[in-house]
Amino acid sequence: MTVRTRFAPSPTGYLHVGGARTALFSYLFARKHGGQFVLRIEDTDLERSTAESVNAILEGMTWLGLDYDEGPFYQTQRFERYNAVIDELLAKGLAYRCVCSKDRLEKLREDQMAQRLKPRYDGHCRGHEVDPNEPHVIRFKNPADGVVVVDDMIRGRIVFANAELDDLVIRRSDGAPTYNLSVVVDDSDMGITHVIRGDDHINNTPRQINILRALGHEPPRYAHVPMILGDDGARLSKRHGAVSVIAYRDQGYLPEALLNYLVRLGWSHGDQELFSVEEMINLFEIGDVNKAASAFNTDKLDWLNQQYLHHADPARIARLLSPHMGRLDIDPASGPDLVEVVKAQAARAKTLTELAEISAFFYRDFETFDEASAKKHLRLVAREGLERLRAAFELMAYEDWTLEGLKHVVEGVAEELGTNMGKVAQPLRVAIVGRAASPGIDETLRLVGKDATLRRIDKALAYIAARGGND
Structure with missing residues (x-):
């Protein structure tokens, strides 16, 4: 079996550090096992997906050096394939049309919440004949009994009762396939063998496995990576500072330093702190990733970045430093050789931005x-x-x-x-x-x-x- 992993971001914003860590883990797993790493853009959210976000993701991946073997594939270019699968499920009696109104669904939810029951669709339209010309959604007919067992490569064995899973919508009333359907089809068609993703997808996994099995496919192996927290224990967000990969680039961090920091968020190899990409590939084991969430520590990232600045090729650092000098309205060609400045100053700065600031005096009074x-x-x-x-x-x-x-x-x-x-x-x-x-x-x-x-x-x-x- 050839290992095939994928990174599948939604282009509704920038490439954040949580997504970058997931991409890194998927990349390392594929490279370690001689496999392929696939990039897929999950842009089925037509209202929120933007070309700018796609560009930000591709730019972030390129800057980090996470080269993919195939892609990027775009889900919006595969609607015909998704609809063919939905039609197949309908023909086999494994999916059905639902005409429940928004008001009915909201009332159902309110009643279930009042009874302290888990909100879920009650199967009202199962077995009902529905006019295809009437506005409707398509729901997957989830098995009513039994369990779904997920042998998670990080969390171990997780068991889900089918009775707790409702008949999820796989095609909206506007004809657009939903996330869980499109992901299943893509993972199957693209031969994905291992899905490494954030733990916010854990509850989607049994639903996706049931759809895969309904289509006659064996599911891939799953590994759900814990979230990243801020220093205060809350989920990492903009209020903790930069969370965009490109923002870290613009603030003067080196890609190898950010990769080194991200791989150590939840994974370790003894007491080693500094890892080249080659070492990451050789040493990384997905099963060694911690089950608990990790806290982002900017001071630690600063320390790592300083190590890389100090020991990197001065000519390369000078090339990366040049635009940061330009942002200070300094033409580095108007003063001493920037490589010589880097040699003199690199050990004194944590970031390229700081290096530019403390070196400005060489070029202007x-x-x-x-x-x-x-x-x-x-x-x-x-x-x-x-x-x-x-x-x-x-x-x-x-x-x-x-x-x-x-x-x-x-x-x-x-x-x-x-x-x-x-x-x-x-x-x-x-x-x-x-x-x-x-x-x-x-x-x-x-x-x-x-x-x-x-x-x-x-x-x-x-x-x-x-x-x-x-x-």
């Missing part, structure tokens, strides 16, 4: 000094050191503006003043960067360049002069 840094370091006592540094820097030829040359100047001024390097380097750092944090001072000066260095020291000296004796 800052407007104001950080208040606390300036108060501590840009004092009268620092003036002489800055003046001597400026004079020495101005005498340096542009070709001598190197790490070694700059280090020699700073150390020389400290020696002349009879003080330690910190007393000279920290005021200089605040003068050049605007704050008291940056890479090594010689590296910072090299990347900022001679002209900007002289200009910013002048600004710092003016600031000190304006403070006067207010130390």
Whole structure:
């Protein structure tokens, strides 16, 4: 048997992290077992499905690197096939037309709720002759007795009594097939062997199995993945922050970091934290996924992303960083080599967005000094050191503006003043960067360049002069 899994999102919004984790688990299972991974767009909700949402899903899948072997298939292009199956069920007496009005169904539900019964259709139209020209829906004739057993690959054995399952609608009055019917036909036609999906579908599973068996097909194996919660224990939603995969991309996360984080939401391999995709494929076991829901922890994602930023190829990070610099209205070609900036700064940032923000000073002058840094370091006592540094820097030829040359100047001024390097380097750092944090001072000066260095020291000296004796 060739393993075939599928990811089947509904295009009614963005690709959220819960869906991305489901896609990842399905992808890893297929790759581990030498199978195929299928992408299917379940767009039968004609009112809510949009082309923009389809594009967002495809864009998210591409960014994450979850390459699919077949698809995307669109359910709206398969209505003829679904209707043929519905007609087959009608012809076999396994489905029937229902003309129950909305008012009757609402009254039935209210009565059942009042009696503390589980709301379900009562089979009123079973066995009734209905004029096909009269407005109606088609219902599947669910078995009245017996049980459906689901050997869930995550949750284990789950038993459903058929008496608790009603005759669900498989075609609406407007002629559109419903989710449970179309999913069954697709999974069967596409040879899906393993369905890995969110646990919100557990109650759909026995219904789908009954339809499959009515059509003479063996159901696939099922694995229902627990939901993702926010830090507060509630289901993850927009109020917890970004939940869209593309939003994480735009906030400066790397795809490999998000994949690494998602695979660890409910699954683990010893104490290992960092996984390449190849390691995920080799080590992932669907049966090892926890049954309990997992809580999304942004701090942990930030830590993972920082690890990947720090250890990734600087040239690749520079390429990904470039648009984030552009959003700050910075042309990275107008200053130091962005790859060199990445080498100097990557370990200091959690995201590409943060990396762009803390690196802006390399490309443009800052407007104001950080208040606390300036108060501590840009004092009268620092003036002489800055003046001597400026004079020495101005005498340096542009070709001598190197790490070694700059280090020699700073150390020389400290020696002349009879003080330690910190007393000279920290005021200089605040003068050049605007704050008291940056890479090594010689590296910072090299990347900022001679002209900007002289200009910013002048600004710092003016600031000190304006403070006067207010130390």
